[in-house]
Amino acid sequence: MKPKLSMLSSRDAFAAVGDPTRRRVLDLLAQGELPVRRIAAPFAMSRPAISQHLRILRDARLVRVRRAGREHYYRLHARPLREVYDWVSHYERFWKGKLKALGSFLDREERRERDKSGGQA
Amino acid sequence: MTYPHPPEKVWRALTDSQAIAQWLMKNDFKAELGHKFQFHLEPKPRGWTGVVDCEVLEVDPPRRLAYSWCGSGIDTVVRWTLEPAAEGTRVRLEHNGFRGMRGWMVSRMLGKGWSSRILAKNIPELLSRWSGEGAVPDVPEAHCTTRK
Numbered sequence: 001m002k003p004k005l006s007m008l009s010s011r012d013a014f015a016a017v018g019d020p021t022r023r024r025v026l027d028l029l030a031q032g033e034l035p036v037r038r039i040a041a042p043f044a045m046s047r048p049a050i051s052q053h054l055r056i057l058r059d060a061r062l063v064r065v066r067r068a069g070r071e072h073y074y075r076l077h078a079r080p081l082r083e084v085y086d087w088v089s090h091y092e093r094f095w096k097g098k099l100k101a102l103g104s105f106l107d108r109e110e111r112r113e114r115d116k117s118g119g120q121a
Numbered sequence: 122m123t124y125p126h127p128p129e130k131v132w133r134a135l136t137d138s139q140a141i142a143q144w145l146m147k148n149d150f151k152a153e154l155g156h157k158f159q160f161h162l163e164p165k166p167r168g169w170t171g172v173v174d175c176e177v178l179e180v181d182p183p184r185r186l187a188y189s190w191c192g193s194g195i196d197t198v199v200r201w202t203l204e205p206a207a208e209g210t211r212v213r214l215e216h217n218g219f220r221g222m223r224g225w226m227v228s229r230m231l232g233k234g235w236s237s238r239i240l241a242k243n244i245p246e247l248l249s250r251w252s253g254e255g256a257v258p259d260v261p262e263a264h265c266t267t268r269k
Contacts (some may be wrong), residue, residue: 047266096216099122102212106126106134 014078014087016060019059021045022053026076029063132183135201146173152180160192175199179182190216 016022021043040050054074057063062081066073075088124131134140137154146160154177162171173175173192177202178183202213 019168091216095216099212101212102131102134103122103124105140105144106124106130109140110126110135111132 012060029076035071128183
C-alpha cells in the first residue's frame with residue numbers, strides 16, 4: 001500500500017532535522033531568504049555537499065526555493081516542523097507514562113515476593 | 122529516574138519478555154545480541170499500525186541495554202542505562218534522534234533566534250499545545266521493515 005503523502009513528508013521532515021548541519025542551515029534561513037553561496041559560506045563543506053542538504057530540506061518541504069537569474073534563493077518553510085514537534089512530544093509523553101508504569105511494576109513485584117517469602121516463613 | 126529497587130530487579134523488568142509486557146508492550150524480546158523482535162501496542166493507536174520493529178544492539182547486564190526502534194517510519198535507538206544508587210537504581214532512558222532535536226526545536230519555537238514573524242505564520246497555537254494538554258497526535262504509519 002502506498003503511504004499517504006502527509007505521513008511520508010513528516011517522516012522526511014523528521015530525518016531532515018535529525019542532522020545538525022541541516023538544523024544550522026534552517027537557523028541561517030530563519031534570518032531570511034539566502035542564495036546558496038551565502039548558505040554555504042559558514043560551512044567547511046563543498047557546494048555539492050550543501051546542495052545535497054538543501055535538496056533533503058526541500059524534499060521535506062522545510063525550505064522553498066526561488067530562482068532569480070543564475071542564483072537559487074532558499075527560504076524557510078517551518079510548517080512541517082510542527083508535525084515533527086508533535087511527534088517528539090508524543091514520544092515524550094509515551095515514555096513518561098511507561099517509566100511510571102515500570103515503577104509500579106517493580107513495586108508490585110516486590111510486594112508479591114515479600115508476600116510469598118512471608119508465607120513460607 | 123530512580124527506582125527504589127536493586128539493578129538486578131530493574132534489569133529483569135527490562136529484559137524479561139513477560140515482565141516487559143506488563144509495563145511496556147507485548148513483545149517477543151530476548152536479551153540476546155542481534156535478536157530481532159517486535160513490540161505490539163494494543164489497542165492499536167489511531168493512525169498507526171501499532172507495531173515497532175526492533176533489534177537488540179547491546180546487552181550488558183545489569184547496566185546497559187539498547188535496541189533499535191523502528192516504528193512510525195522512524196529509525197531510532199532506545200538505550201537504557203542502569204546505575205546503582207544509594208536509594209536503589211538510577212535509570213536513564215535515551216530515545217535517540219529525539220534528544221538534541223527537542224532542545225533545538227523548543228528554542229526555535231520559543232523564538233530564540235527565529236523571528237516571531239516566522240513563528241506566527243507557520244506555527245500557530247503551538248505553544249498552547251506545548252503545555253501538554255490536548256489529544257495525543259496521530260503517529261504516522263510505519264514504513265521501514267524489519268531489518269534483514
